[in-house]
Amino acid sequence: MAVATEMFEVAHTVGRVLCCMCGISMAPNAANMCVKCLRSQVDVTEGLQKSVRILYCPECGKYLQPPRSWVKAELESKELLTFCVKRLKNINKVKLVGAEFIWTEPHSKRIKVKLKIQKEVMNGAVLEQVHVVDYVVEDRMCDKCSRVAANPDQWVACVQVRQKVDHKRTFFFLEQLIIKHAAAATAVNITRVQDGVDFYFANKSHGLKFLDFLSGVVPTKSRHDKQLVSHNTKSNTYNYRFTMSVEICPVCKDDLICLPQKVAASLGNIGPLVLCMQVSNSLLLLDPQTMRTAYMDAYSYFRSAFRPLLSAKQLVEYIILDIETEPGMPAHSEKLTPAEVQVARKSDFGKNDTTFTARTHLGHLLNVGDFALGYDLYSANTNSMELDNYRNASFPEVVLVKKSYEEKRAKKRGKARPWKLKALAMEIDPSAVKHDQEKAVGEYEKFLEEIEEDADMRAKIALYRDANYRAQSETASVLDEDWEELPAVPLEELLTDLRLETQSTRTESEYEFV
Known part of the structure; x- marks a missing residue:
């Protein structure tokens, strides 16, 4: 004999409790307090600055990153937002969820950033709050711009680097060595001429130090000259300008x-x-x-x-x-x-x-x-x-x-590489413009290919990951008729500029109050 049974579904309801402060009914949480009372008891933004003073160079458009570095950033750019967040003290004591600009007049010398932060408060509860920081922009010229403004021709030592060859391979490699070791950090100006590069320094000691660096990385022969600029007969002081002519050995790799x-x-x-x-x-x-x-x-x-x-x-x-x-x-x-x-x-x-x-x-x-x-x-x-x-x-x-690898590279030439090189900020002399630009582009491409083939050369310079590079899909690689392992730069050699970020997730025990 069959017995008919009926299934009954019991709806589960979440119980409600009273706030321990004001007594209103609310959903239970770890603190047993409503959002209004919790915010009145705890201030997540305690210890964070509400106003910050930043220095800005109006000539080159850079901001001072203490103690001495200057950062180039446009208004409401990603670089400026990163710079502003890093200037805050005690920001590491809270969890930064989001940051955005609040629009202000460009000439107001004020930058407002709205931060959304979280912090664990009572009994493991997490409170989220919005915090607005007002940045006061003050104008101050950087050291380089102040020297140029005082005297555009203010240099004491000039290092003229030359090489008697019909290509620029040596200067491409030398430029990367200078960037990696920051050898020209004290240079007032750098000018590219047809047969080489001129480096200008404000002190003779800076020029001699750069000259020692060149002699340590390439075979060189140098000559020193000086020219009298002024002479004070009362104090018996002399002002000279020093010119150091450097000739690089014309023998290059593979000659x-x-x-x-x-x-x-x-x-x-x-x-x-x-x-x-x-x-x-x-x-x-x-x-x-x-x-x-x-x-x-x-x-x-x-x-x-x-x-x-x-x-x-x-x-x-x-x-x-x-x-x-x-x-x-x-x-x-x-x-x-x-x-x-x-x-x-x-x-x-x-x-x-x-x-x-x-x-x-x-x-x-x-x-x-x-x-x-x-x-x-x-x-x-x-x-x-x-x-x-x-x-x-x-x-x-x-x-x-x-x-x-010329035949295999013929069809792949022109495609983007996952790495890039930095370049010196150089002024171009009008006499250097007459040099064939297509020839220079071809020589630079040969230089990049040589970097991929020679591991010893890569070890001496700094390679940087290109954030705009998109890897080719496996399907496109397999369909390539001439697909073969060409010399390439390994990923572990690009860690100089590689930034890996992990996205944190909330656990079930965390509660959010907005």
Whole structure:
């Protein structure tokens, strides 16, 4: 016998309690107080400033970030809002939920920011409250603008950096070194000229310090001159202007050099044809035939002052037909693995069957079918007196320098990179405008590609994450016909400007009173 049963649903109701202060009925909470009474007992904004004085430079539009740094920010911008919040004291004692500007007249010298803050009060209850801060803007010129306003030509020492080459690769790299080490922080002005850069300083000691920095990162030769500006016969004081002319070694990375006989003998009979592998305060030279290396400092170089036989602009692209690592020659390092290769010029494909056999130090990078950049000594027109002194010596027909990714980069060139470089604030001399702009853009692109390929170069400079970069989707990467792992900058090397923020969530035990 079936028994019919009926289901009854019981509605659960939330009980209400009386406020312990005023006695009104309310929903229960951890403090057993209504919102009005809770706010009358506890002030979340206690200890926070209601008025803050900030300094503003009307000439350059920057705000003073104590103690000495100046921040560029526009009105009602994200940068200005961040600057205003950081100027508040004891802001770390409360939880900042939101911040926004309250509109004021641009000429009122007042900036109002409305902050929405939370703080745990009685028995774990969380109270949220709005707090308005009034910022009083006072005009004060920064040190740089005050010096310029007092005397636009106020400089005592000028460091003129020059290099007698037809490219800007060295200055691109030197600019990043200066930015990373803040070497030109005391410079009054920086001017880019056609053959180099001029740095102006207010003190001679600042110019000498910058000169020491240059001699520590690149091979240089300097000369000092001074000019009398004024002379006080009563106090017997003299005012001079000092000019320091700096010449950077014209030998650059990947250049092919024919060493003079005396220089080769002083370096242990290396060469005479050597490759410049690295440029710092000295030159690292490699003999591609014997895999021997030698260092040459700035003093030794400028004593002989030889010029490169071939530069990076004269590199020719080759294709690897066959490669065999020499078993009797162990690898000297991760970057020096001797091998014997058979190559052919890429431009000769379909025209002739000319091939070349050469020894290279790139045995760990090259495979059959890869492309490599090298110097074509077989057909090169080298008008060098140093090379003529070696009449009985036999020279290789091809000297490979590095692996080439030109064909793979052709379709990817022009796409955004996830990283970026900073630049110095330089004025451009009218004589430098005549320089071909397209040529400069192409050289800078080559410089960026070289950074991606050379890990040692990346270790010396600072790379910054590009916040506007959007990564390519996996589907688009797979559909790419020439998809392959090209040299790229790892993410862990971009932590200089990387900011990771975690969004905090509330727990069930927290209560919000608005």
